[in-house]
Amino acid sequence: MGTMDIEIKLQNTKTRKKEVFEPINASDVRMYVCGPTVYDRAHLGNARPVVVFDVLYRLLREVYGAGKVTYARNFTDVDDKINARAAASGRPIGEITAETTQWFLDDMGELGALQPNHMPRATEYIPQMVAMIDDLIAKGHAYAAEGHVLFAVDSWKESYGKLSGRSVDDMIAGARVEVAPYKKNPMDFVLWKPSTDDLPGWDSPWGRGRPGWHIECSAMSYELLGETFDIHGGGNDLMFPHHENEIAQSCCANGDDSFARYWLHNEMLQVEGKKMSKSLGNFFTVRDLLDQGYPGEVIRLVFLQTHYRKPMDWTDKKAKEAEATLRKWRALTAGIEPASSAAAAVLAALADDLNTAGVIAELHRLAAAGDAAGLLASANLLGLLTDEMGAWAAGPSMDLSGYEESLFKARQKAMETKEFSEVDRLKAALIEAGLEVRMSKAGVELVPGAGFNPAKLEGL
Incomplete structure (x- = not known):
């Protein structure tokens, strides 16, 4: 079913305007969203784009029909953070990424997020990345140097920075760019880098190595959705450099200004009014909250x-x-x-x-x-x-009468013996499980409150 007469309007970061959404092809609406780097549990901030773009996915399915919307969200499973986690833990990289990918899907499923139609893992698309890099070199938009391949920002200087609204000169002045002797311009970014024997690597025309961060999304969106598609989404922390670099790579590879038509970015998340950070003790994974x-x-x-x-x-x-x-x-x-x-x-x-x-x-x-x-x-x-x-x-409609009876009997006994430690112990355990304890002469009533966790009643 579709309700095609509904006009969807979206704030397009690319044009800085709210625009009427007109898909390239109404029977094949396509959306790409940047997914997680899988080396640990997803934190609460990681979940925000998942929920935001899940809502957009549901709306598109409602308007155009469920079978006519394709949603792709990647897993970055080759990354220096993953390599560092493997080195520190002594566990194989594949084991870490497989486990954390499943954690992500489980945790986001608990938040009611539908699974995208495609969930490509970067390591499955290395040949496509190598082909795209090769093409960029052939077209004069990239160059090889010392085992690295770099994107030449000067080759696309007119358009680079439009998404984030910065000029290349401003970016060089204010950017913490990685200075390297093999770069022609400090803003040039890595498409391919050499790997040592202890790191993941793939054979390429430039030697054994691994892709830079940005190329994976360009190669995977091209492979799954085509060179032009409707919507590209992600957190606004990805606008620069990640999305800016994706646009540069993809438009140069395509040979024109085509790539994603509408760019959507969600804002960041705070906890109790402060930026989430481990040092403030307000850093939560989604699993932490579910477990609480x-x-x-x-x-x-x-x-x-x-x-x-x-x-x-x-x-x-x-x-x-x-x-x-x-x-x-x-x-x-x-x-x-x-x-x-x-x-x-x-x-x-x-x-x-x-x-x-x-x-x-x-x-x-x-x-x-x-x-x-x-x-x-x-x-x-x-x-x-x-x-x-x-x-x-x-869950909370579970039968709590047994607990109510135990506490009532313990209280009656305590009235006679004047020894209240057992009553206090039971009451504390019930409150800890998220129950409100109401005691009166007539009896005990237990009312499930926010965060009631029946698992905490086990063994009482």
Whole structure:
């Protein structure tokens, strides 16, 4: 099914304007998003582009039809950080990247992200990268020097820097560029570099080596989506140098100004008002939050409350409010069949440059009006209130009467013996598991709060 009459507008970084989205081919809409470098668990900031572009993917499928949208997101599995992790841990590189790739898919799945149609790994596309580099040399846009191949920025000086809005001269003045004797221009960037025997390497016309960071996305998007495609997305931290360099490589290889038509960038994430950093102790992986009892659906709703182009602040208060909202919505829609499509106002907000905050306001309105079927269909479009995401909400309806009875008996006994240590121990354990403990003469009531984790009750 498609709702082709909906006009999607997207803020195009390339033109700095909000533009009506017109796909090159409405029956083959194509999107590429830069994915993770797989050497560790994904942190909360890594999850933001995944959720943002998952929402765009869902919207495109809704408007053009599920079978007519192709979404590719890469895994960078050749990188100096991975090599360093392998050297430090003594584990094989392939083992580390396979494990961390699966972790990423598992953790993002918990946040309700659909898997892209293509998830290419850089190591599977080395021949295509070598071919593209060879082509760039042949066209005069790259040169080999001392086992390296570098992109010659001067060969494309007119256009280089347009995406990020910088001139080459400004960039050289302000950039922390890697100065190397074999570079003709300090801004020239590496397409290929030599590998020592202890590092991953592939044979090439320039000797055994490995690709630079930027070439992989150019080669993989070309291979999977063609030389021109509709949307290229990623975090705004990738705008320069990564996306700028991708554009330079791809346009020069294509021999014209064609590559991605619309460029979308999401803003960064903070935690409790501060930039996430290990030194501040506010650095979380997605798995950390899931293990602390924050359901994936709750994390997703917190993310969607902020427009993707605004900095997002993760706070515990927001998570607790999101959890309360989702419990209310799930209670309202329990056993209800969703409407045949999302509410018109919800689609309109989503089509307006992914105004997810506006969508959530509409969901609150539908809930207040008691339109359970409309609420369910509209929330489903955002990847919320789905059956797959609901296990956490079903969990707290588990039978807590046994725990209530144990605590009540312990309390009765303590009233006689005046020895309250067992009551305190049980109560502390129940609170630690995320339950609110209400005790009265009549009995004990346990109420699941935000972050209730039934696993913590085991062995009580």
